[in-house]
Amino acid sequence: MSNFDIKNESLAEGGRRRIDWAAREMPVLSQIKERFLKEKPLKGLRMSACLHVTAETANLMRTLQAGGADVVLVASNPLSTQDDVAASLVLHEEIPVHAIKGEDNATYYKHIEAALAHKPQITMDDGADLVSTIHKSHRELLPDILGGTEETTTGVIRLRAMAADKMLMFPVIAVNDAMTKHFFDNRYGTGQSTLDGIIRATNILIAGKVFVVVGYGWCGRGLAQKARGMGANVIVTEVDPLKALEAVMDGFTVMPILEASKIGDIFCTMTGDINVIDKNHFEVMKDGAIVANSGHFNCEINIPALEKMSVEKRLVRPFVDQYRLKDGRLIHILGEGRLINLASAEGHPASVMDMSFANQALSAEYMVKNYKTLEKQVYTVPTDIDTAIAALKLKSMGISCDVLTEEQVHYLNSWESGT
Template sequence: MDCTKNYCVKDIRLAPSGEKKIDWVSRFMPVLQSIREDFEEKKPFKGVKIAATLHLEMKTAFLLLTLKAGGAEVSATASNPLSTQDDVVAALAKAGVRVYAVRGESREGYYENMHRALDIEPNIIIDDGADMISVVHRERTEFIDNIWGASEETTTGVIRLRTMEKDRVLKFPIIAVNDSYTKYLFDNRYRTGQSTWDGIIRTTNLLVAGKNVVVVGYGWCGRGIAMRARGFGATVIVAEVDPIRSLEARMDGFLVMPMTEAAKVGDIFITATGDINCIRREHFELMKDGVILANAGHFDVEISKPDLEALAVEINQPRPNITEYKMKDGRRLYLLAEGRLVNLAAADGHPAEIMDMSFALQAKAAEYIRNNHDTLEPKVYVLPREIDEMVARIKLKAMGIEIEQLTEEQRKYLKSWEHGT
């Protein structure tokens, strides 16, 4: 490893490869490019320190460089040990971002690097999963008074942070970027749907058509995964605890059943819930020989690896990113990417055109915190609707799409309460 005070990377000589990746995706991120140009001119983050815990790959790198272009001093570390791209991390280090991450680092190394990134004493935190925010609240409380606020990228992190707010332990304001319309309607649904299957197909090289695909969880991520599975020609089964989402899945044309039933017939299982042990011992015991297990949730807890290990009489690695668990009766269950985010651990993550909107929201969230932290309380907030609409309008323009406009008469009508039948 190459380590200095300002970075800790696998090999700084990998930077040219990472620079090419970042240059490539920047061409397909017009919204963030527009924000970067504005930041370069106005320097809204001059004198501001920003620490980020994110999946350190090429799209995320463009976000970090956008913040740096706005005048920020930026430090970064990984939000998942298997999603780090070492050449991209090296390119960030070369560009002057304080970055500490190595693909495949241990749990101990993961948190050591997080503490290194926090040593910058940030004013703003950008998180993906709420690990950094949690560490500050538990272990680095000396920084709390200096932190204006934080933004959170993913559903799992927002769940944790709303619990902290409910328990009255949250010490600074949070912007739930995940809850913005131009994030969850597009990022969670379309990018997760595509990139999850990209990771599965790259890793297994198996056919999806004709198989029974079990999607565990029918939130926006689950919806996207199920939609793409149907497009590939699979029969889709949804396992969901929420009665409204379950009804929606059935009305969308999918089969709905409990996991104990789905486990008997599924060929490919994909979790997307944000909860622990959604597929566990009693389900593994019912599964057919040769099933594929993959996770699209943030943490590697949705598929119980301890249960798999306890049931297995033999564990092998038949292909990269595939772990084979052989059962006593000869059945083989295949876990992809160690149960971590399959789209990032076994592929390149989400498409640039969609992350363009999500990371535009992250950049604007940091600016919003910078401008409004004096009036924000230690609560979880959603960005104002006008920021959502700004992102959507820039995206539509970049796609060459014009939309209808209200006439003055229509505006007056919508504001009036006097008109009736």
């Protein structure tokens, strides 16, 4: 196979060990893979996936391939690729991969083009770059596309904006909105892996630090919880009064980000929006402040503004850029402002991605079966799929739960009974 672009083929054996290790913690996806091998629900379908190229993603690719899909994989973030995993997928699974950790912007979009050259019938996105590129410059592909899936909050926001403008030309399932995805992946996965990335990049002690979590969505909730668990004094900043109130009732200090900027030691953005840490925030930050992002795109931190304010920039540790301001203060940006949990760490634990990628696999199957009846809009994952994945996860953990009796079902669906 010659249609691939990876760093080094010699890394493949280490990648296979990493993939197999992750598979041990992905029992739900393993059960789906076994069924896919028998039923081949994706037989002959061309699929292009733009996802983080990790060991967990590799197990999703194995599952899709087992279902009969012809899959191509490219990176959804320039810093999230595990090069040994990419090599193993190419050499051991014969899945074309176009992804190199640290690739520049031109290479990133060259790889997007490679995914589209596959002429996909199903797209699988993490951030909607694949879908947006199709709509902007490859509209000739639209007639053959049945639908797609989207993994992230950021991507779902973009796709819903496209749908609202009547620009979305095929149905997409928002995997991100499944309870078994955002409840576990965003809260438990992002919470733990973001702290892991910050610690690996800096080797600092979290206990006693003022830790500012920017945004209290599912990801922000998880990070705030984990940072507090490690002894940090956690401040939450929000624009949504309901989420701000929730953070207060959860026991966190809530204040405007400009105020938090004056006292924070560590900042992490988790909003999916642009310039949530901006020039005016950098102007008041303490000397030595550490700034990271775990909200997908690096636009959450206005790095160009910081560069204009600085007289010097140097790499002081892997994934730590130190900016010296004109007044002598130092501000540290982690992982070029990209997803720190994937830039300097390994992303979510496999047991978390097990459910996220189970949603991806089953949503792709659902799309193939139902695309003819779906409108050109963004759909949530069907409840029966979400519930089935939760049940499979509980089963794999050796845990059972109760079932409603016929009497209880009747009571819940009737209105006659009262006090």
